[in-house]
Amino acid sequence: xxxxxxxxxxGLGIAFVGCLSxxxxxxxxxxxxxxxxxxxxxxxxxxxGDKVGDSFELKYELSxxxxxxxxxxxxxxxxxxxxxxxxxxxxxGEHQITVKAANEDHAAVTATHTITVDxx
Numbered sequence: 001x002x003x004x005x006x007x008x009x010x011g012l013g014i015a016f017v018g019c020l021s022x023x024x025x026x027x028x029x030x031x032x033x034x035x036x037x038x039x040x041x042x043x044x045x046x047x048x049g050d051k052v053g054d055s056f057e058l059k060y061e062l063s064x065x066x067x068x069x070x071x072x073x074x075x076x077x078x079x080x081x082x083x084x085x086x087x088x089x090x091x092x093g094e095h096q097i098t099v100k101a102a103n104e105d106h107a108a109v110t111a112t113h114t115i116t117v118d119x120x
Contacts, residue, residue, distance in 0.1 A: 039101040039111040048115040055088040074098040090119045
């Protein structure tokens with residue numbers, strides 16, 4: 001009976017170490033770190049800190065992994081539904097632009113890039 005206690009305790013230790021390493025412990029367990037490693041996103045224009053007009057074209061590169069399919073664009077943490085390439089009508093001042101990779105279910109993966117622009 002004592003042997004069974006030790007085996008059970010060792011199993012918990014192995015699971016705990018697996019959790020700390022970020023590796024999946026149980027079959028079927030998924031982690032965003034694994035998914036994000038396959039997709040990358042980079043805003044190419046404008047550059048961080050650029051001065052822009054109240055409407056400007058946003059360009060980015062998205063390298064899709066097996067789980068990333070498209071990107072979501074945010075201005076000041078507000079999702080830009082139906083984004084078609086141009087941001088329009090931004091108020092003067094600084095704004096944070098974020099592009100996040102998303103999978104086919106529209107769930108964001110951790111591949112993201114954020115810049116700040118100054119609208120003149």
